[in-house]
Amino acid sequence: MSTYGVWTTAYGLPAFAYTLDQDRDARAEWDPVLDPPTRRHFAHVGNRRITLVSDNYGLSDLFDEHTGLLWLTRGTGVTRIGELSTDISGSERVFGPTFAIVRVADERVALERTVLCPEGEQPWVLIRLRVRNLLDVPVRLELTEEWAAGAARVELVTGATAADDPGLELELLGEAKSSSRPEPGDGAGTRSGPEPSGGARTRGGRLEVPLELAAGGERVLHFRFGLLDSSPEPASFGRSLAALRARLPRAAAGQAPEAEREIPWHAALLTGAACADGVLGGHTLDQGSCYSFRHGFNGAARDPLQHALPLVYVEPDLALSVLRNTCAWGGPDGDLPYALGPDKRPWTDLFRPSDQNLWALWLASEYLSATGDEAAFRAAVPYHPIHESPEVPLHENLRRQFRFLVDVVGRGEHGHLRILNADWNDLAISESGVPREVMIAQGESVLNSAMAAWVLPRYAMLAERLGDDPTAAEARELGEELRELVAGEWNGRWYRRAYGPGAIVGDDDLWLEVQPWAILCDAAPPERAVELLRTIERTSAAGSPLGARLRWPARDAYGPGGVGTIWYAINMTLVWAAAPYLPELAWDWWRRMTLTAHTAAYPDVWEGTLSGPDAYLAPETARPGRTWDLAEVGVAMQAYPVANLHSHSQPLLAYLRLLGVEPFQQPRGGAFFASPVLEVEP
Structure with a gap:
C-alpha cells in the first residue's frame, strides 16, 4: 500500500486516488535538495502538444x-x-493517464472537476465540471472558473525566468458568445474568451457562470484553457476518452499481474x-524530469x-x-549534438558522446x-537550421550518421570504438583513472563495441532493404569484427568495460551496462551467458528491490555514474538479455522495474x-528509493x-522483449500484449 493512496479506475482507465492529507501528515514532506522542502506531489500527463502537471493541491501547471521550453502557467486552475473550491486539502484527488479529477462537496452542492488533455495536438486543456444540487429544493448558485497566466521560460541550468504572456484564453464551450474583450489589466492577466451570453461574465482569467x-x-x-487563437474546434470530452481507451495497449502476464495496469499507464505517460x-x-520526446523542467x-x-x-x-x-x-x-556530417538548449539550438559545451548515432540506426x-x-x-528530413544545409532523404541522413560513427568516432588501439568524452555513461571518463584529455583522445568503449555489434547487422538489413547501399556490407563486417573483440573481453567473471592508455576499466569491478550487450550481440556463448546472468543476480542485483546496481562491488559514490545507482535503461537491457536464457529470472527483474515494486519497497516515497x-539509489545509500544529486554543481x-x-x-520495452518482440524475428509469446498495430498471444 502506498502512503499516498490507492490505484483505481476512472472513465474506464487506470487511475490513482490520492488520499493523503498532506497538510497534517508529516510523511508528505520531501526534500528536492536544490530547493526548500515541500509537500507538493505532482504528476505529468499530456497529448501530442501540451503537458498538464496536476498536483495534490488540486492545482495545475501547463508546459x-x-x-522552446516554456511554462504557460504555474499553480493555477480553480x-x-x-x-x-477545488484547491482545498480535503478534496478527493485522482490522477489519470491524461487527466486529473478533483471532487469536493459541502451541505449544498457536490462538484466534480476533470482537467483533460484532449487527444491530438491541441495546445489547451478541456475542463469538465459536474455540479449537483444535494438539497431537496431548487438553488441559485454562481460558479467561477479561474486560471492565471504565469509564463516562464526555462533557462539553461539556472531555472525559470518570467516570459511574455503567450496569449492564453479561457472559454466556456457550448454557449452563444459575443465579441467583447476584458479591459487590459483586468483580473490575473490571462486573456479570456469572448463574452458568453446566458448571464456568464468574463473577468480576465476568470469566468463567472450563474x-x-x-x-x-x-x-x-465544459471549458477550455490554453492557446486557443489558431486551434481547431475541440473534440468532445467523451470522444477524447474513447480514443484514448482505443489507442492504449493492453497486457496480461501470469508472471507479473501488475502488467495489466502498468503497461497502458506507461504507454499513456510516454506518448x-x-x-x-x-x-x-x-x-520531440525528451527525458523531461530535472533535465527539461528545471x-x-x-x-x-x-x-x-x-x-x-x-x-x-504502439504508435509507430x-x-x-x-x-x-x-x-x-x-x-550534414552525420554528427548528433549532445543536447538541445531551451531555445532548441544545439548544446555541445558539456558532453560529446560517442554512441548517439547507434541509437538512430537502431530505431x-x-x-x-x-x-x-x-x-x-x-522522405526528406531537414538538418538543424544553423547548418543552412539542404534536407536529404531519411535513408541518406542515416547513412551519413553511419559514416560519422565509422570515420569520426572511429576505433582505438585495441579495435574498439572510441569513447570520446562519454559513451552512455556520462561520467565513465572520470572513473577510468586516466587523465581526462588522454582518455578522450585515446580511450575505447567496450560498451559501444558490444552495442554496435548488435545494432550494425540490423542496420545492414535496413540498408539492403532500401537498395544498393555499400554501407550494408561494411556495417555487417564491422559488426562481426566488434562481436569477436567483445568476446575476447571476458575476464573469467564478466566483460571488461573500457580501455585507456595503460589502463583497463572493469577488470576488478563489474560495470553492469556492458554485460547485457555482450550477451545480446552473441559475444557470450549460451553457457557463459547463463553464468554471467547468475553472477549479476548474486552481486549487482543482490538485495535490491528495484533492480541491479550499475557497479559492483559497492563503494561510496552515488552520483549519476556511481555504483549505488539503479538505472532503468540498463535494467531494460538486462531483462532483455536474460529472457531467452533464464526467463523466470528475467520476469523477476522486470517486476523490480515496476511502480508496484517501488511502492512495496518504499511506500513513503512519492517518486516511483x-x-x-x-535512476534510483540502492538500499545501502543514505536515501534509498530516491534519486541522485550533484548539488555541489547545482x-x-x-x-x-x-x-x-x-x-x-x-518497462514497456522490456515487457515487449520478454515476449520476444525484436527487429527481424518472430515473437515467442509467453504473455499477452495488444495494441492497435500488434497482438502477441501467450
Missing part, C-alpha cells in the same frame, strides 16, 4: 515545448462555488510527453530515440516522427522491421508511485524526480 439547479438536479459545463516541434518538425535542456540525443523504441509497436507514426525530429538535430531498423514502411526512408526518475535529479521518460519507456 509547452513547441518552440473552480469555486461560494465558499467551496447556475439554477432543480432539487437533486445537476449541470455539466503524453510528446510535443509537436515547431522548429525542427516531427515530435535545468532547461533536451538531452542527450540518444534519449528520445530510446524512448521511441517501444512506440514502434509517433516513433517515426521522433526519429525524424532527432535526426534533424544534427548536421530506424526497428521501425522498418515492424512496419515495412520503406517510403518513410525516402506514478512516475519516476532515470544539478539534481532529486530536484524534479518524476516525469523522466525512462521510467515509462523502459
